[in-house]
Amino acid sequence: MKELLERALNAAQLKGASYADVRLVHRIEQSLLVRNGVVQGISQIEDMGFGVRVIADGAWGFASSARLTVEEAERIAGRAVQIAKASALFKKEDVDIGPPVVQRGTYRTPVQIDPFTVPLEKKLEVLMAADAAMRAVKGIAATEAEMVFLRERKIFASTEGSWIEQEIIESGCGIEALAVGPDEVQRRSYPNSVGCHQMTRGWEFIEECDLPGHAPRIAEEAVALLTADPCPDTVTTVILGGSQVALQIHESCGHPIELDRVFGTEAAYAGTSFLTPEKLGTFRYGSEVVNITADATLPGGLGTFGWDDEGVPAQRVDIVKEGLFVGYMTSRETARQLLKLLGPSPYVTGLSNGTMRASGWNRIPLIRMTNVNLLPGTWRLEDLIADTEEGIFMDTNRSWSIDDKRLNFQFGCEIAWEIKGGKLTRMLKNPIYTGITPEFWRSCDAVCNADHWVIWGTPNCGKGQPSQLAHTGHGAAPARFRNVRVFSRK
Amino acid sequence: MLGESQIRELLEKAFRISPADETEIVLEAHDSALTRFANNTIHQNVAEVNTEIAVRVVVGKRVGSAITNRLTEEALGRAIEEAVAMARLQPENPEFPGLPDPEPIEPVLAFDEAVAGATPEWRARAVGAVCRMAESMGASAAGALSTGIYELAVANSRGVFAYHAGTEVHFTTVVMCDEGSGYAHRAAWRLTDLDVESLGRSAVDKALRSRNPRPIEPGVYPVVLEPYAVDDILSWLGYAGAGALAVQEGRSWMNDRIGRPIMSPMVTIWDDGRDPAGLPLPFDFEGVPRQRVVIVEKGVPRSPVYDTITAAREGRRSTGHALPRSRPQTASLGPIPIHLFMAPGEATLEEMIRQVDRGLYITRFWYTRLVHPRDCVLTGMTRDGVFWIEKGEIAYPVQNLRFTQGYVPALAQVRAVGKERWVLSEGFGFTCVPALLLEAFTFTGVTEMPGR
Numbered sequence: 053m054k055e056l057l058e059r060a061l062n063a064a065q066l067k068g069a070s071y072a073d074v075r076l077v078h079r080i081e082q083s084l085l086v087r088n089g090v091v092q093g094i095s096q097i098e099d100m101g102f103g104v105r106v107i108a109d110g111a112w113g114f115a116s117s118a119r120l121t122v123e124e125a126e127r128i129a130g131r132a133v134q135i136a137k138a139s140a141l142f143k144k145e146d147v148d149i150g151p152p153v154v155q156r157g158t159y160r161t162p163v164q165i166d167p168f169t170v171p172l173e174k175k176l177e178v179l180m181a182a183d184a185a186m187r188a189v190k191g192i193a194a195t196e197a198e199m200v201f202l203r204e205r206k207i208f209a210s211t212e213g214s215w216i217e218q219e220i221i222e223s224g225c226g227i228e229a230l231a232v233g234p235d236e237v238q239r240r241s242y243p244n245s246v247g248c249h250q251m252t253r254g255w256e257f258i259e260e261c262d263l264p265g266h267a268p269r270i271a272e273e274a275v276a277l278l279t280a281d282p283c284p285d286t287v288t289t290v291i292l293g294g295s296q297v298a299l300q301i302h303e304s305c306g307h308p309i310e311l312d313r314v315f316g317t318e319a320a321y322a323g324t325s326f327l328t329p330e331k332l333g334t335f336r337y338g339s340e341v342v343n344i345t346a347d348a349t350l351p352g353g354l355g356t357f358g359w360d361d362e363g364v365p366a367q368r369v370d371i372v373k374e375g376l377f378v379g380y381m382t383s384r385e386t387a388r389q390l391l392k393l394l395g396p397s398p399y400v401t402g403l404s405n406g407t408m409r410a411s412g413w414n415r416i417p418l419i420r421m422t423n424v425n426l427l428p429g430t431w432r433l434e435d436l437i438a439d440t441e442e443g444i445f446m447d448t449n450r451s452w453s454i455d456d457k458r459l460n461f462q463f464g465c466e467i468a469w470e471i472k473g474g475k476l477t478r479m480l481k482n483p484i485y486t487g488i489t490p491e492f493w494r495s496c497d498a499v500c501n502a503d504h505w506v507i508w509g510t511p512n513c514g515k516g517q518p519s520q521l522a523h524t525g526h527g528a529a530p531a532r533f534r535n536v537r538v539f540s541r542k
Numbered sequence: 543m544l545g546e547s548q549i550r551e552l553l554e555k556a557f558r559i560s561p562a563d564e565t566e567i568v569l570e571a572h573d574s575a576l577t578r579f580a581n582n583t584i585h586q587n588v589a590e591v592n593t594e595i596a597v598r599v600v601v602g603k604r605v606g607s608a609i610t611n612r613l614t615e616e617a618l619g620r621a622i623e624e625a626v627a628m629a630r631l632q633p634e635n636p637e638f639p640g641l642p643d644p645e646p647i648e649p650v651l652a653f654d655e656a657v658a659g660a661t662p663e664w665r666a667r668a669v670g671a672v673c674r675m676a677e678s679m680g681a682s683a684a685g686a687l688s689t690g691i692y693e694l695a696v697a698n699s700r701g702v703f704a705y706h707a708g709t710e711v712h713f714t715t716v717v718m719c720d721e722g723s724g725y726a727h728r729a730a731w732r733l734t735d736l737d738v739e740s741l742g743r744s745a746v747d748k749a750l751r752s753r754n755p756r757p758i759e760p761g762v763y764p765v766v767l768e769p770y771a772v773d774d775i776l777s778w779l780g781y782a783g784a785g786a787l788a789v790q791e792g793r794s795w796m797n798d799r800i801g802r803p804i805m806s807p808m809v810t811i812w813d814d815g816r817d818p819a820g821l822p823l824p825f826d827f828e829g830v831p832r833q834r835v836v837i838v839e840k841g842v843p844r845s846p847v848y849d850t851i852t853a854a855r856e857g858r859r860s861t862g863h864a865l866p867r868s869r870p871q872t873a874s875l876g877p878i879p880i881h882l883f884m885a886p887g888e889a890t891l892e893e894m895i896r897q898v899d900r901g902l903y904i905t906r907f908w909y910t911r912l913v914h915p916r917d918c919v920l921t922g923m924t925r926d927g928v929f930w931i932e933k934g935e936i937a938y939p940v941q942n943l944r945f946t947q948g949y950v951p952a953l954a955q956v957r958a959v960g961k962e963r964w965v966l967s968e969g970f971g972f973t974c975v976p977a978l979l980l981e982a983f984t985f986t987g988v989t990e991m992p993g994r
Contacts, residue, residue: 085870090635093870094628097609098621101592113662114588118611131589135575138662139584142670172631194791196874232792237915317580319684320716323908414590451911453944455923460944460989462921464913482914484921486944486987517578517686517714518588 057209059122060104063129065211069106069136071149072129073210075361076102076120077413082168082201086179088194089187094172101413104132110146111139116414149384150402152212155365159358161221162351163254167201170255175199178263185267186229191275194230197263199223200248200511206413214363222354222523223257224250224511227267231274238277238481240270240466244295245448250509250523251352273467276479282540283468283483289443290485290536291436294500296465297426298508298526299449304489305337305344306424306524308458309371309379310407310515311386313419322515323456326489327377329390333399337377338493343427344372346381348406353423353525354509357409361417364406371424375494381407381419411520418516423507425527429499433530436498438474444538445469445476446483462486482540492533500529543691544571544593546705553697555615560622562599562629564641566698568827568866570594574690577665582673582683584666596868599625600641603634607868639854644701647831650822653691656733657709660689668713672742676717681749685715687738696829704825712967713738716926717749722939724748725770725905725926729967731821748905748927752939758930758988760943764901764957765983766894766931769964772884772975774907774922775949776811780879780971782918784813784837785863786852787876795918795950796843805841806956808887812836813847813879815862820881820965821972825862832862837879841954849877880971887959887976894958894979896934902983903929903936907945917948921986944987955981 057074064072078100085092102125103116113136115128179197186195202222209215226248228241243249243261251257292300308325312318327335338344348366350356357366362384371379382390384404391402408417437445451464468483469476505527513522553567571593578586595618598607606629608621665687676683689711697703713736714727725748726741767775783794815823815832825831828850836844848856849864863877895903902924910922923944930937960977967973 083870085874087874090637091604091632093605093607093868093873094632095607095609095868095870096621096624096628097869098617099594099609099611101611112585112587114586116589117591118593119591119613128591135587135589135662138577138666139587141663141666142579142584142673144581144583172628176631194793198870230791230793235916237793315581316682316684316718317585319580319682319718320578320686320714414592416586416588451913451921453909453911453921453923455942455944455989456908456925457989460923460942460987462944462946462987464911464921484913484946488989517586518574518576518590518688 056102056120056122056125057207060102060125060129061209061211063126064104064106064133067130067133069108069133071107071211072104073208074102074104075206075208075413077204077206079204079412084175084179085196085198086183087196089183091176099412103413104129105416106132106136107147108133108136109140111136111143112147113139114416147385148388150388153363154213155359155363156215158217160219161252163221165255167223167255168203182227182263182267185264186227186271189268189271189275191231192229192271193232196228198248199225199258200250208361208363210363216359216363218358220252220357221254222250222252223254224248224509225258225261225263227263227270229271229274231278233278236278238274240274241448242266242270244508245450245466246512248511250354250511251507252354252356253352277467277481280479280481283444283480283538285539287535287537289440289532289534290538291440291443291445291530291532293447294504294506294528294530295508296447296449297528297531299452299463301344301424301426301526301528302421302510302524303452303454304458304461305371306421309381310419311380311382311390314380315386315389318515321517326457326459329393331377332394333378333397335377336375336494337372337490338375339496340374341429341499342372342375342493342496344424345369345427346371346407346422346424348422350423350507350525350527353507354511354523355422355525360406360408361410362404362408364404367406369405381405381421383408383419386419409522411522415518415520418520420522421513421524423525423527426499426531428502428505428529431498431500433500433504436500436532437471437476440471440474440532443471444480444483445471446485459489461489483538484540485536485538487536495534496531497534498532500531504529543707544693549695549705550703553695556618556622557699559619560599562601562626564600564699566598566641568596568868569695572690572692574688575662576686576688577662577669578686579669579673580684582677584669587662595621596866597621597625598868599629601626601629603636603638604629604632605635605638609868637851639850641698641700642702642828642830642850642860645831647704647825650816650818650824652708652731652818652822654709654732657689657711658691665689668738671739672715675742676746679746679750681717681719681746683715683717688712694823696825696827698829702829704829706824710821711736713741715742715745717745719749720753721755722749722752723926724752727770727966727968729821729965729972752927755939755941758940758943760985760987762982762984764898765980766898766903767978767980768905769975769977770906770966771904772978773966773973774910776882776884776973776975778910778912778920778949779918780882782912782915784846784879785877786846786848789846790852790855793915795916796846800843803841804843804950805838805953807840808956808959809838809841809953810885811838812883813881814883815881820974821967826864827866828864830860830862830864835861847877847879852877882973884975886961886963888961889958891960891977894977895931895936897958897979898931899933901931903931913946917950919946919948921946942989943985945984946986947984952980952983957981
């Protein structure tokens with residue numbers, strides 16, 4: 053494979069590239085899904101190929117192929133250069149990626165038990181047990197239990213002299229119970245909704261999740277929701293469960309701090325951002341208890357790695373400090389653009405903070421969330437609820453929608469409880485809350501402590517054309533927000 | 543391109559080496575390229591060649607699957623071995639009806655040499671014209687133009703062999719100017735069916751007209767929806783309830799409503815994977831020929847679509863709407879209509895606007911998500927051109943609104959249907975849809991930027 057990579061880089065330079073990098077990616081993904089007591093499928097996906105990214109005539113080009121021969125490597129490198137030259141027909145200025153980045157090394161996700169060494173029988177046993185425990189609850193109409201395991205080996209090499217080898221391992225799992233009434237459908241999920249909770253960890257993570265142990269509660273809650281009162285239409289205090297805080301961070305902080313979005317390069321698809329450059333270092337994003345980082349070094353996070361797909365080392369970056377907006381996630385190119393726009397400052401270095409990732413060999417790297425985290429506060433959850441005279445506790449996301457600048461959001465949760473006199477009281481169904489991002493985060497007056505802090509995984513973050521799904525992490529604990537508009541589905 | 547004979551040869555080899563009782567192979571190959579632009583310049587420009595082989599094997603009533611993108615005999619043999627090993631691990635699935643038997647499949651032409659031969663330079667010049675047009679008007683264009691060839695072959699050891707090769711060209715642009723924006727999109731399999739420059743012009747024009755939008759209060763308003771917004775309605779109705787699995791599990795908007803009028807008599811929706819007016823694909827991912835299925839007829843739900851397993855559950859035949867079954871997460875969605883048509887009406891957009899005393903003209907919806915499945919309640923934002931209509935005329939642009947609205951009750955309130963239809967495809971499959979005038983649509987919020 054070394055020869056293939058070297059031939060691709062050489063061919064790109066011979067055809068006129070001033071810079072080239074090549075990524076060879078080999079990915080194995082194993083999925084198991086049990087539905088209504090029946091094994092819906094077990095599959096193993098093998099995917100391998102390489103992509104060549106070049107700058108020629110001052111513009112970007114990229115081509116990729118699954119045919120792993122040196123002849124194909126040279127052909128694809130030539131195609132990338134041809135594409136770059138076509139891009140240059142309408143360029144405004146030459147691409148500037150700043151000073152060379154030369155990195156050599158290896159990284160492997162640390163795992164206690166490699167999930168690919170665990171027999172499929174054992175995995176199925178856990179899923180069947182969880183599924184059976186959900187189906188044992190009267191009133192359940194459908195159940196689902198799943199696991200996903202991923203091993204991605206990749207080599208990055210560049211004409212600047214980098215050679216990096218990485219192996220990323222992920223494990224994920226989840227269960228869902230569906231209850232159907234005459235006019236109502238309710239779903240409960242664990243540990244998170246919309247598929248799996250996923251981490252860069254081994255089989256030990258699946259064991260810690262204890263799907264069978266949580267299955268009866270999930271199923272009972274789904275059935276109870278059918279006859280629960282609807283969430284009232286009011287403005288009140290809201291405490292969000294940790295996984296919902298994670299999604300709130302993802303949508304209303306993670307995406308608007310992607311500097312490519314800020315510069316308009318995702319305008320036609322993912323959208324732009326309200327966090328425009330003049331706000332850097334001056335804009336009050338949240339209250340003083342809001343501290344947010346982007347941290348690709350966090351052990352176990354789904355956005356944890358050794359180097360990004362431009363060969364830049366993983367880093368921990370402040371994004372919001374005591375409520376003040378202080379940082380973006382950047383690439384080599386956008387970091388230079390920001391420097392040119394704002395000049396050097398404590399918040400602007402002109403160097404990438406290592407967030408460029410591609411979803412596979414056949415995609416270019418884009419700025420993607422690493423682990424974007426709300427740092428823990430000081431509260432115990434029980435104390436926070438006791439401190440709340442009136443409000444609603446909402447948990448587990450059911451629907452999410454936010455505008456193209458990431459300002460106006462509306463999120464629905466699977467379940468809620470009314471808080472009265474500092475206690476959780478009746479269960480509420482179909483809870484929805486809505487708001488405007490900075491107003492919402494400025495209304496945050498309490499974040500729970502490290503005992504409640506979990507690095508939630510989002511394995512389905514969409515961006516880019518052709519579309520890419522990224523795996524991102526979000527450390528979060530339950531948090532309280534004041535004066536929030538809540539309602540039930542109409 | 544691999545071509546039908548090379549694919550047939552490869553798949554026959556696979557059947558010879560497979561020890562399973564039954565074997566199915568789905569081969570998808572593509573050679574595609576996409577030129578992306580923003581801020582009136584090309585910033586991403588990519589190409590990809592890939593082939594994926596999905597193996598599904600049956601041992602008794604146990605099913606296992608494996609997928610590889612390696613085309614060597616060794617890799618294919620390994621995939622079959624893995625699939626068989628996985629099948630043998632499982633308990634029997636008493637419901638599994640077996641792989642489908644062969645049925646005649648009429649080929650449909652969907653291949654255009656002009657799309658297949660499109661070069662990076664052609665794409666650059668086409669998007670360059672849109673960028674120049676936007677720049678000359680003080681606007682900023684972003685978007686993507688893609689061209690590609692794809693091949694799909696589905697074969698099984700019971701004798702099914704289905705092969706289809708097609709081309710696709712997609713263009714999307716968002717043009718922005720002084721807090722205004724415009725949008726245009728189309729998909730086609732023939733190059734001559736997609737006029738990039740004219741689409742770009744319409745987006746630039748919309749961006750200029752939507753500059754400096756005025757505030758508006760949330761509320762219930764009559765709306766004229768461009769086909770882009772109607773595409774969202776049809777796609778969600780299809781995804782969230784027009785498949786047989788959703789109906790069988792009781793989570794569909796069709797439950798207890800089949801045969802009863804629930805939408806306007808002006809609403810007729812069907813799925814047809816063979817109509818060359820769309821992006822045809824004459825068979826599904828089990829190799830079953832796609833049937834034309836009427837989902838809603840004059841406001842009355844008629845039938846969801848079926849794959850072999852959901853059809854067997856009701857003692858019927860598959861309508862040819864299986865999704866790829868080798869990925870458990872996709873298979874768990876059940877059958878879904880992905881070639882959706884809505885019957886046209888007789889109105890022009892201008893005639894619809896003239897029928898509105900006070901209401902909204904909406905270009906498209908954005909980031910829509912299912913709030914509740916039974917009425918297909920969605921929330922989302924408007925985007926890229928919202929206008930206030932006053933006394934039958936477009937009066938001025940307004941700011942974007944958030945809506946929370948059941949799409950089923952919305953379609954009960956249709957006052958007019960457009961006579962022109964657009965082919966749109968921003969995800970999996972496509973829709974061919976007209977504009978609509980709806981009596982009432984519920985908007986639940988607006989976007990305001992707070993100060994520092």
